[in-house]
Amino acid sequence: MIYDVSIPITNAMPVWPSDPPVKLTPESHLSRDKSHTVRLTRIDMGSHTGTHIDAPWHFVANGRRLNEIPIETLVGPATVCEIRGVRSIRRDLVEKLPLKGIERILFKTGNSNHWNDGTFFEEFVYLEPDAAQILVDRGVKLVGIDYLSIDQYKSEKHPTHFVLLERDVVIVEGLNLSEVPPGNYTMAALPLNLQDADGAPARVILMKA
Ligand SMILES: [Zn+2]
Structure with missing residues (x-):
């Protein structure tokens, strides 16, 4: 069984309010012998569109660029933890999780039900910075969440991003779980292999053995 947990990229998809909108423009031309049409798409969008990876460089001066994240971090065992009925993922909730041996953790929240709202969902569930600190302390290498930021909407200091990215923990945002x-x-x-980038859209799949 393979689950595709990536968001389809469309001109109508929700994007972070200050990010560039997605603009996919179909283009085409006739082949030289005029026997067929050659189609391609002009792509205009931000690097943090839809399901995407945050590299440390997104926030951390001198942090790792996207292409400096080892591929081994991005592929391997991952645990989906469901947390329901909360406004944020707090420290006490994370303390109760059986984190031993977990290197990659993906949080499934009520956010996943909001991908089809048609608008940006401002009240999305986020990870508290002191909860993120526990994950860092336990040796987690990658943290995923099912909306477009791991910090609270309108956060000014982005504390959770800093807790994770300063310790080289990779963030995956925009999952649909x-x-x-x-x-x-x-x-x-x-992710797309954008050189020296702060992040990039990614196709993310989960395989059940
Ligand atoms: Zn991001």
Whole structure:
């Protein structure tokens, strides 16, 4: 069983309010012998569109660029943890999780039900910075969440991003985990290989053994 937990990229998808809108423009021309049409698409969008990877450089001066994240961090065992009915993922909730041996953790929240709202969902569930600190202390290498930021909307200091990215913990944002039962999977989260970038859209899949 393979779950595609990436958001489809469309001109109508929700994007972060200050980010560039997505503009996919179909283009085409006739082949030289005029026997067929050659189609391609002009792509205009931000590097943090839809399901995407945050590299440390997104916030941390001298942090790792996207292409400096080892591929081994982006592929491997991942645990989906479901946390329901909360405004944020707090420290006490994370303390109760069986984190031993977990290197990649993906939080499934009520956010996943808001991808089809048609507008940006401002009240999304986020990860508290002291909860993120526990993940860092336990050796987690990658943290995912099912909306467009791991920090609270309108956060000014982005504390959770800093807790994670300053310690080289990779963030995956914009997951759709609505169809995925909690549990253990093998994950592949492969961003476009944009050189020296702060992040990039990724196709993320979860495979159940
Ligand atoms: Zn991002």
